[in-house]
Amino acid sequence: MDFYLTALLQGLCFSAMALGIYISMKIFNIPDITTNGSYTLGGAITGIMLTQHQSTYVILPIVVFAGAVAGALTGIITTKLRVNALLAGILVMTALHSVNLIIMGRSNLPLISTSSLFAMLHIATDSNHNTFWILSVFVIIITGMIGYLLKTDFGIAMRATGNSESMIRALGVDTDRMKIIGLALANALTALSGYLIVQFQAFADINMGEAIVIIGLGSVIIAESFINWFSITNVWIILILVLIGAILFQLVLAVTLAVGVDPNLLSLATSAFVLLIVTLPRLSFNKAS
Amino acid sequence: MIAINDIHKVFNKGKANQVNAVNGITLQIKNEEFLVIVGSNGSGKTTLLNLVAGSVLPDKGSIIIDDNDVTKLADYKRGQWIARVFQNPMSGTASDLSILDNFRLAAIRTSPKGLSIGINDKFKREVKDKIATLGMGLENKTEQSMGTLSGGQRQALTLLMSVMDSCKVLLLDEPTAALDPRSADIVMRTADKLISDFKLTAILITHNLKDAYNYGTRIIQMAEGLVINDLGHDQKAALKQNDLFDWFA
Numbered sequence: 001m002d003f004y005l006t007a008l009l010q011g012l013c014f015s016a017m018a019l020g021i022y023i024s025m026k027i028f029n030i031p032d033i034t035t036n037g038s039y040t041l042g043g044a045i046t047g048i049m050l051t052q053h054q055s056t057y058v059i060l061p062i063v064v065f066a067g068a069v070a071g072a073l074t075g076i077i078t079t080k081l082r083v084n085a086l087l088a089g090i091l092v093m094t095a096l097h098s099v100n101l102i103i104m105g106r107s108n109l110p111l112i113s114t115s116s117l118f119a120m121l122h123i124a125t126d127s128n129h130n131t132f133w134i135l136s137v138f139v140i141i142i143t144g145m146i147g148y149l150l151k152t153d154f155g156i157a158m159r160a161t162g163n164s165e166s167m168i169r170a171l172g173v174d175t176d177r178m179k180i181i182g183l184a185l186a187n188a189l190t191a192l193s194g195y196l197i198v199q200f201q202a203f204a205d206i207n208m209g210e211a212i213v214i215i216g217l218g219s220v221i222i223a224e225s226f227i228n229w230f231s232i233t234n235v236w237i238i239l240i241l242v243l244i245g246a247i248l249f250q251l252v253l254a255v256t257l258a259v260g261v262d263p264n265l266l267s268l269a270t271s272a273f274v275l276l277i278v279t280l281p282r283l284s285f286n287k288a289s
Numbered sequence: 290m291i292a293i294n295d296i297h298k299v300f301n302k303g304k305a306n307q308v309n310a311v312n313g314i315t316l317q318i319k320n321e322e323f324l325v326i327v328g329s330n331g332s333g334k335t336t337l338l339n340l341v342a343g344s345v346l347p348d349k350g351s352i353i354i355d356d357n358d359v360t361k362l363a364d365y366k367r368g369q370w371i372a373r374v375f376q377n378p379m380s381g382t383a384s385d386l387s388i389l390d391n392f393r394l395a396a397i398r399t400s401p402k403g404l405s406i407g408i409n410d411k412f413k414r415e416v417k418d419k420i421a422t423l424g425m426g427l428e429n430k431t432e433q434s435m436g437t438l439s440g441g442q443r444q445a446l447t448l449l450m451s452v453m454d455s456c457k458v459l460l461l462d463e464p465t466a467a468l469d470p471r472s473a474d475i476v477m478r479t480a481d482k483l484i485s486d487f488k489l490t491a492i493l494i495t496h497n498l499k500d501a502y503n504y505g506t507r508i509i510q511m512a513e514g515l516v517i518n519d520l521g522h523d524q525k526a527a528l529k530q531n532d533l534f535d536w537f538a
Contacts, residue, residue, distance in 0.1 A: 149404070156390045157402040163383040165376060170342070171398045172368025233387065233434055 005128050007254035012135040013196040013249030014215055018223075018246040019146055019239065020189030021216035026224070027150075029162040030181045035214045037096030038070040038187040040209035042194025044100040047109040047204025056117045060195065067191025068184040070096060075180030100206055101252040107206040116199035131200065138196070142189070143239050148246070150235045158182055211267060218246035218274040225277060249273075250259070291318040291341065291458065291490065296350030298336055298514075312338040312514035313350070322504035323484055323491045325501045328511035329426045329537070335492045337460050337511070341492065343367045351401065372451030374444065374480075376463040384436030387448065391435055392416045395450035421450055423479065441472025448479050452487050459484060460495040465500070473497075477504060479496070498537075502530045510536050 017039060042063045048185055049059045070092060077088040101107070117134060119194035124130045149155045159169040161178045170176055198204045222245035256269050293316040311333045318324055326334050331333040339345040341352060343364035354370050372395075382391050393408050404460050413431065421428040423445050427438070433494045435443060439489060443466050449461055465473035468526045481504050484491045495501050501508060512517035518536060520528060 044344065058398045131314045148406075151406050153393065153397055153402040154392055154404050156386065159386055159390070160383040160394055163521075164380065165381040166344075167383055169344070169365045170368060170371075170373040170381070171394050172365050172400075173394075173402060174363070174365050218521045276448075 002128065003258065004251065004254055005132070007250040008201060008247055009128065009131055009135060010197070011265055012132070013200055014138050014193050014219065014250065015243045015246040016142055016196065017190045017193035017212070017216045018195075018219035018242050019142065020186040020212070022220045022223070022239075022242045023158075023182055023189070024186040025217070025220060027159055028179055029160050030085045030179065030183065031089070032071070032074060032085065032183055032204065033091075034070055034074040034092045034096075034183070034187050035190050035213040035216060036140075036209040036211070037093035037100070038067045038190045039194040039212045040100045041096055041103075042191030043198040043204045043208050044103040044109075045191075046195045046198045047106070047111060050102055050111050050114040050116065052200070053114070056115065056120060056199065060192075063191045063195040064188045066140075067194075070191070071183040071185070071187025072180050073218060074187070075221075076237075078183075079179050080178035081250040091266075095235035097206070103208070104204060104206060109204040111198070111204070117196070127190035130196055135200075135273050139243065143193070143222060143243060144200065146189075147236050147239050150239075180260070204205060214248075214270055214274060215249060218249045218270070218277065221245070221274060221277050222248055225280070251255045290320050290353075290355060291316075292353040293318075293337075294351045295351070296337075296352065297348045298333075298340060299344060299348055300494070302348075303451040303491070307408055307492050311340065311347075314338045314514070316509075316516065318488055318490060318492065321488050322502045322507055323481075323505040324493070325505035326492065326494045326511060327496070327498065327501050327533075327536070330513040334511050335462055336514075338460055338492060339495055341458075341538065342358075342371055342373055342460055345462055370456075371458045372398065372454075372456045373460045374451065374462070374464045376466050376482065377439040378443040378467060380444050380479055382435045382450075384438055385434055387434055388420075388431045388438075389413065389416060392419075392431075392453060393396060395532070397451040398454040398456075400454075419453070420446070423449065425475070425476075439472070441476060444468065444472070444476045445479050448483055452483055452489075456487065457490060459489045459491040461491065461495075462492050463496065465495070465497065474498075480504075497534050498530070502528070502533055508533075 017035065021035065024030050045063050045066055046059050074088045074092045077091065078082050078085040118131045119136055120131060121135045150159065157168060157173050158178060161173065161175050165175050220242060223238070223241040226241050232238055252273055253266065253270065256266065257263060261269055293314055295315050296311055297313055298311040300310055314337060326335050336345060340347055343359065343362055345361060351358060353359070361369055370385050373381065389408055393412065395405065416431055417428045420431065425445060426443060427446070428444060447453045464480065466474050468476060477500055483489065493505060506525065508520050509516050
């Protein structure tokens with residue numbers, strides 16, 4: 001049972017990133033893979049600052065800011081320098097690898113005797129349950145903030161930017177600025193996942209972000225399947241589905257491992273799983289027509 | 290008033306596919322004038338409209354709107370004066386957003402989009418009342434996404450959206466080109482009514498000579514990036530529909 005609880009907790013850690021990917025991919029229609037770098041960036045900053053006995057509350061805003069800067073850079077490269085968004089993301093992600101190495105000083109940082117967000121508060125006696133409650137509160141606050149943002153005038157303008165650029169420019173919105181802010185927001189959320197997972201796993205690793213974007217994409221795609229099936233337009237339900245997507249994704253991976261799939265094949269299984277979710281609605285659709 | 294002074298625009302300059310889209314047009318458009326532009330494909334109509342809107346910046350010349358030199362001003366900054374209706378109904382509205390969301394953005398076209406929730410009950414009622422004036426039965430569908438509507442419905446709503454916030458200039462780039470005759474008629478009537486009700490200065494590009502004949506207070510014909518015919522209010526009123534067909538003979 002603990003095995004699945006761990007998967008659930010990981011899913012909660014990744015839900016911030018899933019929301020980030022939802023913003024960049026679904027709201028802004030930008031395939032942003034800065035994610036791999038900004039996730040590790042969040043983890044690297046958290047790791048190094050925890051080893052220097054900084055408070056987790058001090059680390060949080062720094063991680064958010066660093067992630068936002070990384071995202072804004074991708075945004076500036078793609079809007080102002082007119083570089084393809086995918087390439088811009090790859091460039092920043094690659095550059096971040098060096099930045100992360102410099103921040104960490106080495107490729108792996110164990111966090112054995114350091115404090116963490118999950119050791120600060122004691123809500124439940126069992127440490128996993130304690131982590132669950134803290135993460136849940138954390139995720140609820142973030143989801144609440146994003147949900148509110150999307151409901152505001154600014155949020156509507158954000159959603160229109162990815163949907164009809166000509167319209168929103170005619171309505172007086174600087175779409176370049178909007179995209180930069182959107183990518184900054186998305187990567188701030190991604191860095192937040194790095195912050196959470198490093199404290200949860202008690203180590204930071206330079207390769208922790210490798211192919212992490214697929215987890216975010218997978219989560220969003222699971223959510224999207226539900227959104228399309230039930231034609232959901234309510235922002236709150238959509239965000240909750242993204243969270244469910246992030247958790248489901250981890251649970252599926254846990255099941256994959258539990259049934260005895262070689263851990264070396266996990267990446268292969270992950271890709272196959274995402275491919276399956278993407279094509280499943282289309283396959284059943286074809287049959288119907 | 291819109292003053293266009295000796296405006297030039299060349300695309301792909303110096304290349305084999307160079308296009309001299311607009312070749313030195315000077316045009317004064319008075320307040321509350323409804324200017325209709327006709328001309329063959331490639332005559333520079335849309336480029337001229339884009340120059341006024343700011344989606345294309347000129348190589349030479351200047352554009353003044355209400356005593357403000359907007360020649361180098363980006364399109365989104367001209368939103369304080371200009372509202373647009375595009376040829377493609379998709380371009381003027383955001384299909385994944387609800388009708389209400391679309392109208393909210395239009396209602397704050399000239400102001401910054403802030404971090405407060407602007408869609409409240411009062412706003413919802415206001416939008417419903419406005420939409421009801423179209424008589425299309427859309428007032429009870431405001432929560433529906435724009436994408437579920439037909440092209441004609443979307444164009445009519447786009448027109449209505451343009452007067453949600455203070456608006457001086459309305460640019461219509463073949464707004465009915467993608468519509469069936471009945472929808473086209475509704476859209477043109479709505480446009481004409483809004484232009485006179487809100488005392489707008491309007492520019493309409495059209496290939497429909499019947500519309501060009503029926504609507505507007507002034508008509509110009511463009512060819513190869515120049516104005517070759519320009520009829521003011523009285524001359525246009527005296528114009529016969531057949532004369533207009535002769536322009537293209």
